[in-house]
Amino acid sequence: MNHWIIAPVVLPALLAPLIAFVMRHDISLARAASVAGSLALAAIAVGLTILAAGGETHLYRLGDWPAPFGIVLVLDRLSALMVLLTAILALIVVTHAIATGWDARGRHFHALFQFQLMGICGAFLTGDIFNLFVFFEILLIASYGLMIHSGGRERMRAGLQYVVINLAGSTLFLFALGTLYASTGTLNIADLAVRVAQIPAEEAALVRVAAILLMIVFAVKAALFPVQFWLPATYSNAPAPVAALFAIMTKVGAYAILRIHTVAFGPGVAGTEGLPGTWLFPAALVTIAVGAFGVLGARRLMPLIAFSAVGSMGTLLVAVAAFSPEATAAALYYIVHSTFAAAALFLVADLVLTRRGGDALVSVPATVQNGLFAALFFAAAIAMAGMPPLSGFLGKLLILDALRDPGEMAWAWSVILIGSLLTIVGFARAGSTLFWKSTAAGVPASSEKADVAPAGPAEIAPVMATVAVLAALAVFAGPVSLYLEGTTTQLFDRAGYISSVLGPDAEG
């Protein structure tokens, strides 16, 4: 048993109270601790990825209780990949928050940030579905605090809505878990996979109810139509670095659908055969449409980016809905890409908007570094919209290539392609209003310009790093997608997952 598996949960869990109680009066100490924690998390995540790269499923039994009775953490390639993604994003976001001074505009930013990381990493690593609920609550309660960080009228009201919708989602999660436990008698994901597979199709009504309830809960997290409505208001009113961190939170929902609905209710299970995909596919298509129209109709920059994040979740879940290995490998590539693309957009928007009067999409006279910001926005926007040369193009190409089933090809291809076109138009309109027309609007009087400070290297670096990750993802697309194919093979190997969690005797 390798104790490093629990380190991504334990490290932030120990660091956060230390920051909250010991370093609460010293922001520079808290900053140093938070950066050191994020660096250590990244190092641990790299180590775990190397450990998992062999293709073996590693098990961590808490208290050394055997699997269906005790809680287990499971490290396979997928969970290692998601933890690594979280750690890299966290490092970028915390650097940005410190460089722009966002963390000093309210209290306890770094403590909440570490608690959030603990919840996200735990949700990715756990092998127990009730434990998944607990980690969801941890990441949510930290995100409530981060969402209303630094306060303000609109932000508090949007934060209230965010808390209410997520509490309703948590209640639904508990209903789903109760139904699942009543019908199968277990909450361990591997054990669940064994038990659900044994239930004949005509007696599986309760299990189907639980599977769909769970899907609704994860859909709330993943901002899937018809429960996507909280996302634009939340992301556009959250502090920009927090919105960039939230880019991974929607992926937690997508990961949970991938994990639970592949291993427990997935292909080959009589009771729930084909059920998740049937509902997920049309909902994901509508989500793409909602995102695209939102991008086209947005009058402010932050909602525009938020709607583009909704659209990218739709594209991702169209691929997930196929529940086939090829489409899932494409979906994993798109998860990595869309996380960084959304984060890059929010971070560059923060740099631009703090130097403008507001985030309304109107042309005001250009301030400082117009060309640099325009270039960064352009790079992030083409990544998000799916244009070459960045990874968005390859991600969408992989997804389209994987969806060749005649029943879904026409719908999926047309919706994804038209959605991408609308997104490009929306971003082009926003970019030209923000950067080109403002140049044409004339040079402002020097007195107005004086109080706008240009962004220093520390403020530019996180955005640059994010764009560099996107470029690297495009350059190394071959090795990356090869690795992701291995990840998918491991995810779809239900018997392998079950025997490594429950021991070799369990029948899968």
Added chain:
Amino acid sequence: MEVIVASAVGVLTSGGVYLMLRLRTFPVILGLTLLSYAVNVFLFSSGRFAIDQSPILSPYGEASYTDPLPQALVLTAIVISFGMTAVLVMVGLGAYLEADDDRIDLDRPGADAPGKDTAQ
């Protein structure tokens, strides 16, 4: 027993959903609290009903027992929903003090509210 528990869950859930669809903060908080009561009772029933039984296996003879796991789940759910309700009350109070209004819906986009600070 089944009828009592089932109707209790049903009544609590319907009351909770009704209150949650109100437009003011306080009824919404009450509605979510009712929903969390409903889910706690529901979780209890997920382990099957066994009246007057202890939740531990007896090593002496054939004594039957009630499933202890739902009780542990309910305990966790109670603690979490209690904490979440406290957070919700504080956020609701903060929003009320900031906005002088306890409506739960946002202003319509485009209508510029006074004191808007989205540019931060």
